[in-house]
Amino acid sequence: MNLPAGIVPHRFETLVAAAREEDFxxxxxxxxxxxxxxxxxxTGVWQIVPRRTGRFCSRALxxxxxxxxxxxxxCEWLDPRPDxxxxxxxxxxxxxxxxxxxxxxxxxxxxxILQHLSGVATATAQFVTTVAGTHAKIYDxxxxxxxxxxxxxxxxxxxxxxNHRIGLYDAVLIKDNHxxxxxxxxxxxxxxxxxxxxxxxxxxxxFVEVECDGLDQFAELLKIVGIDVILLDNFTPEKLREAxxxxxxxxxxxxxxxxxxxxxxxxxxxxxxxxxxxxIAVGAITHSAPILxxxxxxIP
Numbered sequence: 482m483n484l485p486a487g488i489v490p491h492r493f494e495t496l497v498a499a500a501r502e503e504d505f506x507x508x509x510x511x512x513x514x515x516x517x518x519x520x521x522x523x524t525g526v527w528q529i530v531p532r533r534t535g536r537f538c539s540r541a542l543x544x545x546x547x548x549x550x551x552x553x554x555x556c557e558w559l560d561p562r563p564d565x566x567x568x569x570x571x572x573x574x575x576x577x578x579x580x581x582x583x584x585x586x587x588x589x590x591x592x593x594i595l596q597h598l599s600g601v602a603t604a605t606a607q608f609v610t611t612v613a614g615t616h617a618k619i620y621d622x623x624x625x626x627x628x629x630x631x632x633x634x635x636x637x638x639x640x641x642x643x644n645h646r647i648g649l650y651d652a653v654l655i656k657d658n659h660x661x662x663x664x665x666x667x668x669x670x671x672x673x674x675x676x677x678x679x680x681x682x683x684x685x686x687x688f689v690e691v692e693c694d695g696l697d698q699f700a701e702l703l704k705i706v707g708i709d710v711i712l713l714d715n716f717t718p719e720k721l722r723e724a725x726x727x728x729x730x731x732x733x734x735x736x737x738x739x740x741x742x743x744x745x746x747x748x749x750x751x752x753x754x755x756x757x758x759x760x761i762a763v764g765a766i767t768h769s770a771p772i773l774x775x776x777x778x779x780i781p
Contacts, residue, residue: 482548485541487638487647488631496628497549500590510586521582525779528559528573529595532774535603537568538639539595542632543575546594550587554579567606577777588777597629598636599773605640605766611747617754617761620645620740624764633767642766646687653679653686657694657714668701676707690740699724703731710760715743718756725757 482490513521531537539546543556557576560568568574577584608619619642625633634644646652655675663671672691679686690710693699702711713724721741728737740760741753753761 482545483541484545485635487635487644488542492628492631493545494549496632497546497590499628500593501550504590505586510582513582513585516582521580521585523581524579525581525584527577527584528778528780529575529577530573530776530778531568531570531599532776533570534567535599535773536566536606536640537574537595537773537775538598538602538636540575542594542598543591546591547577547587550590551579551583554584554587573778576780592775592777594632596772596775597770598632598639599775600770601633601636601767602640603773604770605637605642605763607747608745608750608761608763608766609641611751612754612761615751615754617741617758618643619750619766620760620762621767622742622762622764623648624768626767637766640766642763643760645762650684651687653689654712655689655691656712657692660692665697665701668698669704672702672708673705676705679707692742696720696723696727700727703728703733703737708737710738710740712740712742712762713758716741718752721753721756721758 482493484490484493529543540558547554547556554577557578558574559576560572560574605619605621612619621634621637621642622645623630630647634647637644646654655672659675660668660671676689679689688709689707690712691702691708692712692714693702694714699711699713702708711728713721716724721739724739728734728739738759740762741756741758742762745753745761745763746765750761750763
């Protein structure tokens, strides 16, 4: 099964099997069984057609999805552009041809995945476009749908965004709950001790990030060697600019990146980007993205 980078095959197969089982239950597609057998076994033709403008995602997933859901149906792409191009409503993207009964049974699961991922890619592209021309990049979070993280993070990349850590296993993010009860005067010492235990981990993390919720904590974190990113939680634009100034004054530009997190929306994300931070975390691109309406139209 040929899948895009970052999508773990066994997780994808488990997801598709679960989606198929919840739709089929114990009896399968009982409605389609009412059709004459000759109709179900005949060859049908359908087109994937977007209903509105957006960033279509999952060209690379249609073939493996069909392989799992409708193995006797093949896809021919009519639009040769890659996923990074936006699509217009009413323009057919692909033609599917094959076993009618299989396609009728697979239609909803296929479209659910395509619509959701295209919605994530579209929402991400809107944020990326809004901050264009600044030094800030849009990052996702772990606020993903259980079981869909690999696919949603793939959709974020299609939308031009960047992936934060994939899970708890691949990077260190010391958050406020890890540091609960530690006074500011002891913060640098406590974090330094935690970072000293990194060599004992089963694998070295991709990066080390520490969260703070005030400039007093931020000043303490600037004293510590070994932090790659400092997360600025719910900082106002004024405090974000001050944090950038403090980081630069400490000679850490290019060594420590700053990530703004909390309440980033399309209406305010440009202002956040213009404060000088390098990263903006946007949970909404995965947990609140509306679908991109995509249809599967039968061709007589």
